[in-house]
Amino acid sequence: MRPTGSPLARLLIVALVCTLLAACSGAGRRGGAYYMDDGPEANPPANLDAVPDAVPRIEPLARGPNNPYSVFGQRYVPDTSGQPYRAQGPASWYGKKYHGKPTSNGERYDMYGMTAAHPTLPIPSYVRVTRVTTGKTVVLRINDRGPFLGGRVIDLSYVAAHKLGVLSPGSADVIVERIMPEQIANGTALASNAPPARPISSATTTPTSLPPPSPLPPTTPVTQSNAPAAPAVATLPLVAAPPASATPAAAGSVYLQLGAFSDPARAQAIAARAAAQVPNQAGVSVNVELGAGNLHRVRVGPFPSTEAATQAAAPLENALGVAPRVTGP
Numbered sequence: 001m002r003p004t005g006s007p008l009a010r011l012l013i014v015a016l017v018c019t020l021l022a023a024c025s026g027a028g029r030r031g032g033a034y035y036m037d038d039g040p041e042a043n044p045p046a047n048l049d050a051v052p053d054a055v056p057r058i059e060p061l062a063r064g065p066n067n068p069y070s071v072f073g074q075r076y077v078p079d080t081s082g083q084p085y086r087a088q089g090p091a092s093w094y095g096k097k098y099h100g101k102p103t104s105n106g107e108r109y110d111m112y113g114m115t116a117a118h119p120t121l122p123i124p125s126y127v128r129v130t131r132v133t134t135g136k137t138v139v140l141r142i143n144d145r146g147p148f149l150g151g152r153v154i155d156l157s158y159v160a161a162h163k164l165g166v167l168s169p170g171s172a173d174v175i176v177e178r179i180m181p182e183q184i185a186n187g188t189a190l191a192s193n194a195p196p197a198r199p200i201s202s203a204t205t206t207p208t209s210l211p212p213p214s215p216l217p218p219t220t221p222v223t224q225s226n227a228p229a230a231p232a233v234a235t236l237p238l239v240a241a242p243p244a245s246a247t248p249a250a251a252g253s254v255y256l257q258l259g260a261f262s263d264p265a266r267a268q269a270i271a272a273r274a275a276a277q278v279p280n281q282a283g284v285s286v287n288v289e290l291g292a293g294n295l296h297r298v299r300v301g302p303f304p305s306t307e308a309a310t311q312a313a314a315p316l317e318n319a320l321g322v323a324p325r326v327t328g329p
Helices: 007-031 158-164 181-186 264-275 306-320
Strands: 069-071 074-076 086-093 115-117 125-131 137-144 154-156 172-179 254-261 285-290 296-303 325-327
Touching: 069 264, 086 158, 125 154, 125 158, 137 158, 154 158, 254 264, 254 306, 264 285, 264 296, 264 306, 296 306, 306 325
Parallel strands: 069 285, 086 154, 115 137
Antiparallel strands: 069 074, 086 172, 115 154, 125 137, 125 172, 254 296, 254 325, 285 296
């Protein structure tokens, strides 16, 4: 049969169909389970439903990831007080983009392991996560920082999201309960805590809405899945202490800058790793700041003097492979 319509009309119809398909595809990526180059691997294991929950055990707290830290002006204070934690809110997940990369406590992220990232729970610690609409529950080990977007309360590993049915929607409302050390010690770790779920407290654990990062990656904290591909680290050389004749810096106004990154997830990851190396002195912390050119600066400080900052630079450079720069406020 001879096709109807002019060649131009047929060409316009084909172009319109292609445009609609492309638009649907793009919308699916923006509103679905993952963003850009994150998501599941091409051929994930077939037995994900058989992956066992994390087995709670009493572990010493990691030194660095439990220090206070800041991301985009929001300060987070990890809770090492030993208090119970129970909160309700949206959970997200992260996948192949971070598979094999360091978590906040230096372990390698395994998207097929039963782990999660949380902004303030102790690292390591254990939680029970229950999806509100289905009642499905998993037990996970917290070993990373994040998420830092939209009031989300926890970032699940790929397999944990699979078991809770969160992969396709990308996020879901969950209840997060900390499994306390005394529950682990007396064998009641699998028993749910009694108090009813409450919304997560904005004063202590709710992150503010921020540009798309991710878990510092982490550190970063810290780690969020919907972030663009990480560029090379923009490191700066170490600046030597000024000669004695130079005007000294004001006390408490000296910082070490570890780099400036266009990718917030990369900045959070460097910050989380740096937190483990920060000297234990009052007032010194790791911060991620949004600077000129939409670059995310990772800075450590303030230090009381240029000499103190310079002394702290060498361990950071050895641990992170980046050369800190001594800067002012």
